[in-house]
Amino acid sequence: MAKIESGMEAMLDMFIFETNTLLEQLDEILLRTEQSNSFTDEDINEIFRIMHTVKGSAAMMGFENLSHLAHKAEDLFFIVRENPKIISDISSIYDLVFNASDFFKAEIELLQGDEDYTPTDSSTLISEIEKTLAVLNSSDDTQEAVVNTSESKSNISAAQAGQMTVRVFFEEGTRMENLRAFLLVNKIKDECEFLEYSPSDIETNSESSKIIVEKGFLIKFKAFVDNSVILKLIEEALNVSSYEVIDNNKDITSADNSTEKQENKTVKSQIGSKDNKKPAVKEAVHTTVHTKQSLISVNLTKLDQLHDIVGEIITTESMVISNPDLAGMQLESFSKAARQLRKLTDELQDTVMSIRMVPLTGVFQKMNRIVRDMKIKLNKDVNFVIEGEQTEVDKSIVDNLNDPLMHLVRNCMDHGIESDPEQRVRAGKDRKGTITLSAQSSSGEIIIVVADDGSGIDKDKVLEKAMEKDLLKKPVEEYTDKEIYNMILLPGFSTNDEVTEFSGRGVGMDVVKQNIEKVGGSVVVESHKGKGTAFVIKIPLTLAIIDGMEIQVGESIFTVPISFIRESFKTDESQIIHDTRKGEMIMIRGVTYPILRLHKKFNITPNSDKIEDGILLLIETENKSVCVFADKLIGEHQVVVKPFPEYLNRYSMKEKGLSGCTILGDGNISLIIDANYLLKA
């Protein structure tokens, strides 16, 4: 079957992108509302808009299964809109909508795949929704009846719903109160769906100011969005000393008549003493007003292109500025202009880098969803805390974080948190477990921590399993706690005896490690028995630009990422310790490090192989350190990392300890050393 009708291919990308964004929004709204257990009108309308757009565009693309499902979901929310209370009673609606959202996502993934797309049947899901709809409809009728009888007696009729009457007093001695009132009316006019005030002749009749001084200025209004917004406006208006909210039911004239009585009853909300009310108002505003940013979506390849060009500009710039033709010349205005250029290119580079930076919010929010689903399935009560979700990371890294984080969160849910809450209470912990997902940036690195306050890792059990699988490489007593904990990251390692839906195959942690290492990061496990486990992920901010130290070996120039270099020093032959296999070692502050001669490793003729002629660099990775011997240091530079030409892939450069190349200021190419692999090999 053809993927889609011919002529629609161009639309497909747009459809996929748009629908994905919408579904993410939907998930976010659903999670938020489920947590707060209430829907605002805004939320429901937003959900409606999303479903409607999905339905429309799916129908346009000819995906009938999707448009039908979206239509049913819309029906579901139609009922919810009519009676917002209903959804909090029936959590099955949430499950249904989440299922529908998952179905959409799965379909879109299929669409994106290379395989020919055959629509998946959505009828089971649709019939499920229909069943729920039927249940809802019947219960809806009865509930509506109840609501009608109870509400008609006491409360607001539909037309007046949401109207509010406020009596405003101006500061004493303000003068021209009628004009002040007119200004106030003008100010709130734009926010109001309905507005009435008394006295009504304020604009023309200066006598009205007397009435205002005596009885206050009455405003009856209904806001488009939220009445509290208007109250806030009134509160902020010039010369207003106080205002009071009058019982919603009475219209202006009746309120006017009973002014004296009302004054005694209603508590005057003095501006000074309003503190207790203020936070409430603010909160209401906060939840409804979403900051609207103007955004455009750009194809990532275009950004990559832009990024490449900027990289070239930076290289070309240093080619021009440090051009050998200029050596020894007195060029005052040239160097002035060159400095200006450098400033601008630096700025350009920062801007381009920042364009590629995206907050972790999206990835973190998805974890919310996983926790929610697992909470239900595992029947564990867990508090999920997200911190620092605004931290920004390069887009290419974010894409690689999704899977590892998912596995870690699942791991925490499944293994970390105790399944028996009593056990937690006995250990002096809160019944409810806590899983924390936090991110922070520190000096060129992002640190992401996934932590639980569960039972921690059982060292003995890990060792036992490791022995069973024959993973131990040295006597048990020699293993440090750190080494034992990090064993759980090994492929095929699982302390679970049974394979469950969530874990037990020993694949997850390996995925974590692989994916994180792919983006140049590292994972460390920390654990305290009885207190919990934390997975600490460290990843570089960006892959594209690094601080590098250039070193020379023979004719070749290599670049070592600064982050791996602990120190560099000169030494002489007397300090070198030789072992029996002709290996060389050196002792620094009581610790012996092996010496790795780069010229031997890379088969290059060095300028001199005498240890005192060259320089030693102490290179340290997560779990290994080595002293690298090179001819000399050239200097520290920011370099743009380029991958090796594709043709070289067949020679597996990575395993040889080289991660890429970079173009130096003079146009030559330097190879970048990958310390992790260099030490491994």
Next chain:
Amino acid sequence: MADTKIKEAAQRQQISEVTVNKATEKLDKVLTFYIKGQIYGVEIDYVTEIIGIQPFTKVPGTPNFLKGIINVRSKAVPVIEVRTRFGKEEIAYTDRTCIIIVTYNDMMIGLIVDGVKGVHDVLKDIVSQTPIFDEVNTSRYIKYIIRENDEVRLILDLEKFLED
């Protein structure tokens, strides 16, 4: 009306051209170059540019014909010395030595040759598919051979040359 007439005329001319050229049908154009006195060629569609010899960065752990990588407009491009690839002895570079940059499968690759000769049309009647045998097994990298005016040009099979 005028338009269609012109079109028709053009079509007729095309047809006549094809009939005329049937014997000497144009297949392609090749860029020819010297390796140890012998003329080789590479189809012009692959060729991006010809540049002079540049200092290259050696890459450890690669075969000896892969001389290293060079910087071509801020792209790292691997260079292969065709001489060494054919198992012939290395010689010092002269001022005629140059690098032909070819693009194959979206990869840019430089070929170091002794010197560039020129661009030739490949006509059908002078193409021979039979491989000749010279002292080394260069023949398996040869796609076809052109003989013209007693001159033999060996056209490289880039796929085999690069992928083998």
